[in-house]
Amino acid sequence: MKKLIQxxxxxxxxxxxxxxxxxxxxxLREDLGLTGTKEGCGIGDCGACTVLLDGKPVAxxxxxxxxxxxxxxxxxxxxxKDGELHPLQRAFIDHFAVQCxxxxxxxxxxxxxxxxxxxxxxxxxxxxxxxxxxxxxxxYVKIVEAVLAAAEYMQSQ
Amino acid sequence: MKESSMIGKNVPRLDALxxxxxxxxxxxxxxxxxxLHAKVLRSPFPHARIIHIDTTEAEKxxxxxxxxxxxxxxxxxxxxxxxRYILARDRVRFLGEAVAAVAADKVEAAEEALELxxxxxxxxxxxxxxxxxxxPNPPVVIHPDLYTYALAPNPTPLYRFEPDMPNVYIxxxxxxxxxxRAFRDADMVIENRFFxxxxxxxxxxxxxxxxxxxxxxxxxxxxxxxxxxLFKLNLCRLLGLPSSKLRVVSLYIGGAFGGKSGLAVPxxxxxLASKSRRPVKFVLNRDEVFxxxxxxxxxxxxxxxxxxxDGTLLARQMRLxxxxxxxxxxxxxxxxxxxxxxxxxxxxxxFKLDSYAVxxxxxxxxxxxxxxxxxxxxxxxxxxxxxAEKLSMDPMEIRRKNLLREGVVDSLGMVxxxxxxxxxxxxxxxxxxxxxxxxxxxxxxxKGRGIALCNKYTIGGTDSNVFVKVHPDSTLEVRHSANEIGxxxxxxxxxxxxNEFATSIDKVKIVSxxxxxxxxxxxxxxxxxxFHAGNALLLACKDAxxxxxxxxxxxxxxxxxxxxxxxxxxxxxxxxAIRIVDLFSPKGFVPGGGEIMGRGVFSGPRENEDPDTGxxxxxxxxxxxxxxxxxxxxxxxxxxxxxxRIGSCFDMGQPINPKLCEGQMEGGMxxxxxxxxxxxxxxxxxxxxxxxxxxxxxxxxxxxxxxENVISLIAPVLHSEGPYGxxxxxxxxxxxxxxxxxxxxxNATGVRIRDLPITKEKILKGLNLLRSSS
Ligand code: FES
Ligand code: FES
Numbered sequence: 001m002k003k004l005i006q007x008x009x010x011x012x013x014x015x016x017x018x019x020x021x022x023x024x025x026x027x028l029r030e031d032l033g034l035t036g037t038k039e040g041c042g043i044g045d046c047g048a049c050t051v052l053l054d055g056k057p058v059a060x061x062x063x064x065x066x067x068x069x070x071x072x073x074x075x076x077x078x079x080x081k082d083g084e085l086h087p088l089q090r091a092f093i094d095h096f097a098v099q100c101x102x103x104x105x106x107x108x109x110x111x112x113x114x115x116x117x118x119x120x121x122x123x124x125x126x127x128x129x130x131x132x133x134x135x136x137x138x139x140y141v142k143i144v145e146a147v148l149a150a151a152e153y154m155q156s157q
Numbered sequence: 158m159k160e161s162s163m164i165g166k167n168v169p170r171l172d173a174l175x176x177x178x179x180x181x182x183x184x185x186x187x188x189x190x191x192x193l194h195a196k197v198l199r200s201p202f203p204h205a206r207i208i209h210i211d212t213t214e215a216e217k218x219x220x221x222x223x224x225x226x227x228x229x230x231x232x233x234x235x236x237x238x239x240x241r242y243i244l245a246r247d248r249v250r251f252l253g254e255a256v257a258a259v260a261a262d263k264v265e266a267a268e269e270a271l272e273l274x275x276x277x278x279x280x281x282x283x284x285x286x287x288x289x290x291x292x293p294n295p296p297v298v299i300h301p302d303l304y305t306y307a308l309a310p311n312p313t314p315l316y317r318f319e320p321d322m323p324n325v326y327i328x329x330x331x332x333x334x335x336x337x338r339a340f341r342d343a344d345m346v347i348e349n350r351f352f353x354x355x356x357x358x359x360x361x362x363x364x365x366x367x368x369x370x371x372x373x374x375x376x377x378x379x380x381x382x383x384x385x386x387l388f389k390l391n392l393c394r395l396l397g398l399p400s401s402k403l404r405v406v407s408l409y410i411g412g413a414f415g416g417k418s419g420l421a422v423p424x425x426x427x428x429l430a431s432k433s434r435r436p437v438k439f440v441l442n443r444d445e446v447f448x449x450x451x452x453x454x455x456x457x458x459x460x461x462x463x464x465x466x467d468g469t470l471l472a473r474q475m476r477l478x479x480x481x482x483x484x485x486x487x488x489x490x491x492x493x494x495x496x497x498x499x500x501x502x503x504x505x506x507x508f509k510l511d512s513y514a515v516x517x518x519x520x521x522x523x524x525x526x527x528x529x530x531x532x533x534x535x536x537x538x539x540x541x542x543x544x545a546e547k548l549s550m551d552p553m554e555i556r557r558k559n560l561l562r563e564g565v566v567d568s569l570g571m572v573x574x575x576x577x578x579x580x581x582x583x584x585x586x587x588x589x590x591x592x593x594x595x596x597x598x599x600x601x602x603x604k605g606r607g608i609a610l611c612n613k614y615t616i617g618g619t620d621s622n623v624f625v626k627v628h629p630d631s632t633l634e635v636r637h638s639a640n641e642i643g644x645x646x647x648x649x650x651x652x653x654x655x656n657e658f659a660t661s662i663d664k665v666k667i668v669s670x671x672x673x674x675x676x677x678x679x680x681x682x683x684x685x686x687x688f689h690a691g692n693a694l695l696l697a698c699k700d701a702x703x704x705x706x707x708x709x710x711x712x713x714x715x716x717x718x719x720x721x722x723x724x725x726x727x728x729x730x731x732x733x734a735i736r737i738v739d740l741f742s743p744k745g746f747v748p749g750g751g752e753i754m755g756r757g758v759f760s761g762p763r764e765n766e767d768p769d770t771g772x773x774x775x776x777x778x779x780x781x782x783x784x785x786x787x788x789x790x791x792x793x794x795x796x797x798x799x800x801x802r803i804g805s806c807f808d809m810g811q812p813i814n815p816k817l818c819e820g821q822m823e824g825g826m827x828x829x830x831x832x833x834x835x836x837x838x839x840x841x842x843x844x845x846x847x848x849x850x851x852x853x854x855x856x857x858x859x860x861x862x863x864x865e866n867v868i869s870l871i872a873p874v875l876h877s878e879g880p881y882g883x884x885x886x887x888x889x890x891x892x893x894x895x896x897x898x899x900x901x902x903x904n905a906t907g908v909r910i911r912d913l914p915i916t917k918e919k920i921l922k923g924l925n926l927l928r929s930s931s
Contacts, residue, residue, distance in 0.1 A: 048361050139824045
């Protein structure tokens, strides 16, 4: 049985009809066309589907849509404000931290959650915070560099 | 080079903005009106006869629009040896082989319908060990009709069937000099056996395709692949469509590493779309990627070397056994090309190689970053360290002593050109030597260091075609069909185009990978795009510039060789000039030619090789060379390993964008650490035991050393035929990592590992053996 629920996604309210087993990932990608959130495994192992739920990173492939009713969801599409890139997005571009880009949205959102709770992380903390987001292309070197650079930039602002 | 040069510049990636904002589109993101979803039913047995398939119930299920089985697929088969139907017909040869497919309006409906399909199997005995399978009297013959199968037209098969070994797909041989005699003359002969397990590419985007029926009876198929035109060629054959009725498109590819080379996914989507007359999307689940995602084969390698006391290599003999699995995939070709990796670094005057791709009832295998080189480099570089040790020589010295040098004929008969191996070795060992030492042995932790060399060949005889259209606003539209798989080919090609027109990167627009509008490209494989598509692009630019100069020369009344193009303006000596926009009529038309469109065709060198000895003038287009240095800490009580430092130096010829090269090296080191320490697909009588990221671990951010302990260096040795002297890089960066790590571990503990991956258990076992023998 489908149920109508309201979700707050990237600051806007969306109404969608979901079944009890529908995942947040499915709603984002299939119902709302927010395909920036990626699916790499569908079972919580890769982090490609990471979104922020009330500011905390979650695997949207393991999160049921009904669970997030009236909570704040942030996806990669909602990260830049008025065409202004988030410092993490800027740093990922400047530091060549993107290759195929399939892990990138989840990676950036995990990094944002880290910087929101710990604005001055040391490298080890960045590595820990990103350890659930698999990237097969980069060896993580430039990703870690980008996150540290973004933290430094945000501090200087 | 001119001041405006874009070459060697760290131009930001063209695709980065789209990718960090979530706007970048991958085929898996497409959602077409009326689109169905496909799922396939897979065999639960590694080897069985299919007696009967009943799909009646599934066809009636809610939401189901089409069901297909082996009866619906064409006679045409896939593989370099054409041995596999898109859906199994009378026999399944591995556990996980697709036997039926369903398209339904929802993924769940398709999955439920699969459960309604009844398949009656008669189980057959299987063989799961390549060495057992290749015996003259194996327990079972997997392809009784092997010798009647057709072969792919391209590339030329340089191998043969072995009628005495009925499960051997192919046997490839190389011979130079007289190895037997050289072994007799040698002061020392050393022989070792090595193993590299089966591995998954683990691109984060799973394999997927979407097929859409077109009004003319044809299809458009969006595919996540790195072989756009090769797929088009084969899909026409498999789907029975003429070239004009099949349009193949690729968007961004979420990683490939060789894995997205299987035709089953797009072919099944295409068949279901034709049958249902609806668009069909087919995305593999992650476990299906492990089961049928063109895994790297497991390879056993025996290496025998004859050496003089002073460390000179006199002879090398190699025997490679590849567990190709139930179908040959591209592994027949891997068995052939592995020879290139085996000869690319050292000068070995007497050389023999026998390589066998063997059929077993394990899952079929395919290309994996390195295409045979990862395996042979693992064995040869490990062996070089053991030789050095036996002769009490420095491992660096023995390598330097035996390196191929410019102008020297290699073991396949090709004259060596552009070899930066020595420079790479020097640079990376300097780095390892000068970086501040990490804490020395402490408690149970032992420190060790290791270095290894590698080479990566790029195949011969391939073609590229690039168009450059000049718009009235002087923007260069580069039309090419190289797949942007993350390596940065769009950016590299754009830099070259901007350089040729002495303009800025924002005046270049990329249009790529749509067979309806972009020209032929052989495939994004073998680290060949910078060189081949790059060369084609330079020719296309030249052609477009000529067209511009001809028109401008009339308008300026000056000979065209006195003209120069810069920033969208054609300048003449003196002060005359005309803007490109002014060459067009107000209607946007170029008098005479209509539009300015440059075409470039580049064909890589082609030379015949001797089928019995592999000898040829140009079996390989070029070699990239590199070296990796590693420092580890090993805990001798727990066997735990920490990579504390890792660096690579590569010779890719002229780097077009050094940051992108660094990205390839870092990514290769990451994949190399995974391959050295944990990656192994585990089979149990044909059953894949670890088909998930949870059970098949790939490196995460905490498996890599901190950033000051990682380095990527460049030691370019230009290639005379490369665009600006460039060669290629992508695959090579992974190859030297495993042997360097193994050497570092040996250095730390005295435990020599010959079978990858290097697990804690293997180290502890090795330490116990050492203790009991001392
Ligand atoms: S798709 Fe959700 S963790 Fe992999
Ligand atoms: S950039 Fe490709 S997976 Fe991270």
